[in-house]
Amino acid sequence: VENLSMFSYILNVFSFYNFSAMLGGIIVGLVIGAIPGLTPAMAIALLIPVSFHLPPETSLIMLTSLYAAGIYGGSFSAILISAPGTEASAATAIEGWELTIRGRAIDALRIATFSSCAGGVISALALLFISPPAAKIALLFQPTEYFLLAILGLTCIASVSFKSFFKGLISGFVGIFLSTIGVDIKSAYPRFTFDFIALEGGIGIIPAVIGLFAFAQALSISRGEADKTILLSGEKSKLSWNLWPRFSEIMQLKGTLIRSWIIGLIVGIIPAAGASIAQWIAYSEEIRRAKPGDQFGKGEIKGLAACEAANNATTGATFIPLFILGIPGGIAAAIIFGALIIHGLNPGIRLFTETPQVVYPVMWGFLIANVLMGFIAAPIARSMAYLTQFPRGILSPLIIVFCVMGVYASSHNIYDLFIMYAFGILGYLMNRYDFVPAAMLLGLILGPICESGFRDWLKVSRGAPMTYLLSRPLSLVIIALIFLAVFFSFRLKMRQKKR
């Protein structure tokens, strides 16, 4: 009976208010997502006061659509100008940019649209149908598992170091080191701050990712001829209107997509892991499976599909522990949690039994928003693709203006701009000398998770860390995955060397 009534709420999504809220959320999300530095989490926070004046389901439909569209919108600027709009699109920037400079921007956008929208739909279905059992996964992840998960994430460094494994490793270590800067919450000790207030909060991920990718790219672009385009040929390319992938194209990518969607779903459920880690794991999984002839690091469509499929598959999964347990899986989910509370809705199974008229329209709305955003975004993405026709002399300062605006708007912290400039110059030099900015970013993101997991593991094991570790099946599974990842990475490197 419960399952049948669940479907009756689909129609509620199409009420005038709910549907306009959804459209509004999608459009704002796409724009905010595409601007480097402005994240969907921030936009959701700004909309909280507005949501007081709307009925609960309308405001939640607006916020969740905004979130999905924001994660997807981040891929536009990542692909077209290598400036990831959010940290969740950083991996997309690698293959996406390589495809763009080879004149395949529209191909990249098309695949990104399909992978994202379908990923979002799948995660919405997971949210609708398997929430209660899946939420249990969230509680299985304890400090030990976070520590091991971070190590697993760090093995991705091997995959993304295309030119020199050794330099990739150095970049990763520098990233981990940089992540230790700031006042350590577990001792209140200021580490490597040299008495600068600017460094006490640590290095923010947003200024770092914008610097390493977008600002650095703007510097690289400015090295070329001012009046030529960013394409390798320097010419203007013809932009096609081929915005929808062909069936054959999808079938070629089916393995990649299915694997990445599953990775996205699982990582999305784990609190505090989220979209920014899922895409790296999915991406490096595809690199490890590379077949001869695959062009990873030089514009491989499979790599792009993996990143976009994984990051959008996390969006719905993030809400699973939120709705069932009240545990938000990421910053955006935490703010949506606040929105639930505002409307007097307490997360938990009672959300489904007592307020089905709110929660089911929200979930269906999330599903429909993911389909709809593809249709709305395709023309936007197509128009944004004209950026690739701009001469370098205009594009480069334009990117820099957006970087500065985005970073400053996101925190109003002037020091974040200096951090962004520093990382930009660093990223530029790293690119020139074959170091790996992506590895450094992985170090920055995973370093704190790794450190905090390790220190808490020692405490919660109550003095017997190894016995404790061996008694936890999930930890053993992750350890096995780490060994497999290392093994396959090395096998791949060996094969590449032979060739």
Next chain:
Amino acid sequence: VIAERRKTCACVEGKVPCGHGCPKRLIKATCSKKKGENDMKREKGKNPLFIFLIGLAVFLVAQGAWIHGPSFGAGEKFPSKPIEFMVPWNPGGGTDISARVLSPFLSKELGVPVQVVNVGGGGGWVGWAQAAKWTAPKDEYKLAYVNLPHVLSFLDPRLKRKETLDSFGWLALHTFDPCIWAVREGDKRFQDLKGFIAYAQKAPKKLIIGVGGVGSDDHQGVAAAEKAIPGLQLEKVYTNSDMERLTMLWGNSIDAVGGNVSYYTSFAKEGKLRIIAVLNEKRVPQLPSVPTFEEVTGQKIVMYVARLIAGPRNLPEEKRQIFIAAIKKALDNPEYKKQAEKINDIIDFRTGKDLNELLAKTKNIALQVKYWESAK
């Protein structure tokens, strides 16, 4: 036409431009450059580095003027222009949402827009260091949100900070949120605070309590209790968020959590955890059945997180009073009260002597606990 000309340009190899950097309109007759020649002396206006450096300079100057600009034309009527309400955290946190819910009501009372501005970073200190430097009349139109006990981290000698409580122009207390201790619902080992303490005394450092960072209100509460109760030694796990430690509690990694009334009450009502004590002088209306720490142990342990509104330290008295009156009126607005309740804010307006007492008391607790020493 251009396409026709380009075909005839000597610098073009096939369809691909040569890469000399010749302007497009050059045709064979005018283009006599050899390879590499143009690269050396490119026109200034064409240099992208030059273009964006100018753009950047303009932007930075504009930005500087916007942040540090003096406030012109302070007329007779105060306030007569928009007010900046600075939140020293990034958007989306509890403090930020509280400020965003309050600002329209404050704006209604003051008759001018009140704009929330987030200045994140440094555990609040990027924003607070700015607020501590504000002086009237230049910064009369600026308000800052300040959290107790977090701002007292200036007492930690390791941070070498120059600010004191006198650096801020305190206006009023906005919210006051007492600390609580909670355990898993259904934990058979202890039913209440008494049982919890007895268990902990038998097994020192074996029970683990999850708290916020070192120096947070939760941590100071636990540290104060350990000093007051002989033989009470808890292992502490420091976390970034309430959710992080709740996940650890429900995943059986830790035994208890320290938190605040506002956030944890709904979980207790859902039956997901049991609140065993509130660290307040008297019981709180949200949790009428939960005893205070003093009721159970006889030791008065009081800890809380409080949010205060401050302005420049030398704000003239009549202007201070205008702000204080507006804050009081806004907090009394029934519509505001309704919204504040929904976001679990516990409104507690205090000003003047009451506020100074609270500040002094909180500082004394921090000086007694000296969390920075125990953190070694």
